[in-house]
Amino acid sequence: MKHIELIIIGGGPIGIACGLEAQKKGVDYLIIEKGPIVNSLFNYPVNMQFFSSSEKLEIDNIPFISNEAKPKRNEALEYYRRIVTSNNLTINLFEKVYSAKKEGNLFHIQTEKDTYTANYIIVATGFYDIPNKINVPGEELPKVSHYYKDPHFFAKQKLAVIGASNSAVDAALECYRKGADVTMIVRSPEIGKRVKYWVRPDIENRIKEGSIQAFYNANIKEIHSDKLIITIPDGEISIENDYVLALTGYMPNFEFLENIGIELSDDKKKYPQYDEKTMESNINGLYLAGVICGGMDTHVWFIENSRIHAKTILNHIVTTKQES
Incomplete structure (x- = not known):
């Protein structure tokens, strides 16, 4: 069993942003992604063009240069892949997380390859896995x-x-x-x-x-x-x-969230419970980031308006550590 201070579940753009922020703040972290880097973007249509312009898809103020104002899938893959490799982010790919449970002050995480304990978890798993x-x-x-x-x-x-x-x-x-x-x-x-x-x-x-x-x-x-x-x-x-x-849309993995212990609203929207000021869920030390914060309203959160979640969460983690 390996102990990591912070486990980030999901290696998409927001998970990567969380990893970058953890690295800058000296927090021991690991990103765990079930597929390749930015798995959801990899599975987008080959000719897909983003609605957002390239600067709005940037993370950590790292410039995103594209041929047109609105980049295409292959350009986004190149951009996020370069961030991971150039910054030597700690990321395990093709490793699916099966479960995460808090016992005492530690989280116990079981994947298809290993078992971990962690002080903190960020769930940034997106919504592209389960079709409506x-x-x-x-x-x-x-x-x-x-x-x-x-x-x-x-x-x-x-x-x-x-x-x-x-x-x-x-x-x-x-x-x-x-x-x-x-x-x-x-x-x-x-x-x-x-x-x-x-x-x-x-x-x-x-x-x-x-x-x-x-x-x-x-x-x-x-x-x-x-x-x-x-x-x-x-x-x-x-x-x-x-x-x-x-092509009727997709939804977050609500079963996974509920199994962790995250409370969801009892209506069709299934909004997960979290503090908007810190992104911490109803479970102390467990944070939500990115599109999953919107429940079934998957159009509410996207890269350009949720990339700030990384700084918000890591600031709270660092503050919590200093106060403990």
């Missing part, structure tokens, strides 16, 4: 995916994209331009209001001209190997189909 299921017959078929990577795969295929957010709109446009026959299934009466402003006119014009078919106020009823059954205000229709991208 649509819960219809056929969702388990191999033709259905909740993640989108590369448009080339869908060339010359009949593709249904479920959703109307940035991820769904990006996938629909990219796949259409690579030769897919794209149909969008949109539950609301219009494309999502938070779609990137420079992309919205593109998707609206493609739908208007008929290049991409869209059904609004629509819901999936059943998914079959060769078709979809959807319901619209006028009734029920069948659509020939080869593949389905159900």
